[in-house]
Amino acid sequence: MFRRLALVAAGTALIAATYGLVRLAFGLHLPDMSADVDFDTATAGMISAAASLVYGGAALLGFALGATRPRLLVVLALLTAGGGAVGIALAPDVVVLAASATVSSAGAGLASPAMVRIVHAAFNGHDSDSAQAIVNAGTGPGLVAAGLIALALTPDWRVAWLIAAVATLGAGLAVLALARPADASTTPARRLPPMPWWRGHRRPVAAAALFGIGAAAVWNYGRVVMVDAGASPSASVLAWVWVGCGGAAVIATAPLTRRTPPGRMWLISTAIAAGGTAALGAFPGEPVAAAAACALFGWGYIAASGALIGWTTRIDADRAAAGTAALFVVFMIGQAVGATAVGATLPVVGPLTTFVAAGALGVLAGLLAPRAHRAPARSVP
Template sequence: MAKRSLQTRLPSAPAVPLLVPAGLSVIGVTYGLARYGYGLYLPDFRAAFPLSTTGAGVVASGSFLAYCGTAALAGHLVVRGRARRALWLAGGSAALGSAVVATAWSWQVLAVGVLVAGSGAGFATPALVAAVAATVPAEGEPQAQGVVNSGTGAGIVLGGLVVLAAPGTWREVWAGFAVVALLATWWADRCTAWPPGPHRPAPGPGGVRVLALRRPLAAAAVAGVGSASVWTFGRDLLTEAGLSSAVTGLLWCLLGAAGLVGGLSGHLVDRFGVRVAWPVSVGLCAAAVVLLAAAPGSLPASAVSLTCFGAGFVALTGVLIAWGAGTAPHAAGQAAAVVFIGLTAGQACGAVLLGALAGTTGVPVAFVVAAGLLGLAATATSGGAPAVHVGEQVPPRPSRSHRTPRDAAGRRARDCTP
């Protein structure tokens, strides 16, 4: 059988817009389901395995760290024209990890599955940035990339709906995640006009210096520690407070839907700059965590809390990208990668530290500490963030004939979310 040529498999005009829902599906399953699904199903996992609160935090930490590693590797692949390989690594990792979770017979096997499943998200965003840049007409790229990246919220909503429709069937559900991951990846692959083949990175301005990003990097790491509270232990706290599985699933849907609203953070940065947008978005998360710690058994309070957290968290990720791009406008894509790795590394540390604290003092106390850390992170722009606006962050875009994967990553950095 002849090997399929990527050069001859260019999508027809009707297939081009299909990359948008296909890419959204990949982001939805790799982020919203395979990565953040661990926190959603933590009550079920703890009922099935002898998993303590501390142990649950360690497992989540491994998943976050795996994301850091694969995000760095994905950037390496995309710059060298291997975005298609990164896409299949995203879908394959999410599928394999989800299958391991579905068949886990011990908490150790479950941990391996969660780690592998969560790593897929690190490959997904860089691959889809390149896919959209290569396939969608230039005038439609900003809108297309924004819709694709909203898949995280869509995936979280879907996960919550599944909990509502099929409570107590986590093994079957995670097996379904594996199938959906492969189908979504295949769909996105078929809808992408991939470049002819791998290449060497194009010469250009020097890369970003991590030292120059020390302030946004530190802010991202501290915010990551605090945000790990809700992503890892949020539903567990609600369940222990007496809310039913159906109610907590509905609340998770609300969190995901609010995240779609948080994707409008670019307008906040454009109007007020990073110095205002950062403390507003992080402060919203801090207030949400305090409210959840104070009244986890109250449905109205929990609904308000998760709505604020979903919107605030997605907004703060968008502001982080703008902050990084404003600090290193010549290497916006690399700057975004650095601050996102810092955010996720903070989440990894937070999952362990907050889990250990919750195991000794209780989950509400751990949430109060997390809120304090988010409040600390919110002060990071008090004297050092550039007063940049969205339109000032990225250099003029090159023509399509001269664009490279690195150009695409830098140009689209403002719209990507973790």
């Protein structure tokens, strides 16, 4: 039991580091990085898009190896996320910074499917849903930590990235120490899922793509629109901390959300995230309103990603790692499209129209939730 609890803690820390401190911290540090290294909003959008595509490629690798080589995925995650963070910290120009930011995103794409498999195997399917929800919600505490570090160090963003690298290394080594090789002993009969599995994922794939496009607005440009609207640097960083607090609250609400069918949870969480997105676009210069909007978005975003894991687990529990990787690939491709689109439209139509449109896409994603829910599925033959 102690090893399981320690593994959940280490896994939560790994997700916190690869997502909160690395993958999603680009937008947090964007105002300071762009000022020091000299690049514009459109360039930032292209960097974010490239990072999302690399994340997707890493998650595809997780799709292929999640069931059989989760420990290898953890090693690759700490190398890419940690190494990329060091590269950002030391970047002398925008080319090195862009390349490092792109590579660093791979860590999160590798870590998610690895932890789904490791946790599922460690708990032998018993109470693994709660453990998965806690590990997946690690993004929230990671964002809180990233925001507090930025608040303490701003404008010295380079030290913040070095701290992220050290945290990633420590969390990854802890997971490797606690995850037994036997946790990857069960191998599906077929490496690629059969056609019924793919047909069963058509609706969640479409939903993940739409939500990814809509979520890009807050992640990539939330702090930028606040600063442009007159918010102080400290107020904009605190709003980012509230995103993390909202995400961390998913852990506290896990006893309630785990009893909610994944489809219904998807509908609720995407609606809340969409509302937070629209509200931030409407009130970027109002610190209290912006903080509340960020907290709502944070809870909705993390809860929605957990609902995706639950959704694919309902379709086929034995291929949950593959399903998680596939849906997160689509999700981040959506974010890549969204980052580029928002970066191009924001200077033209402004934050209100852009963020309300992004929120509307989140609502559409939620409406794709299934209307009926089956019991946890057996492996598709």
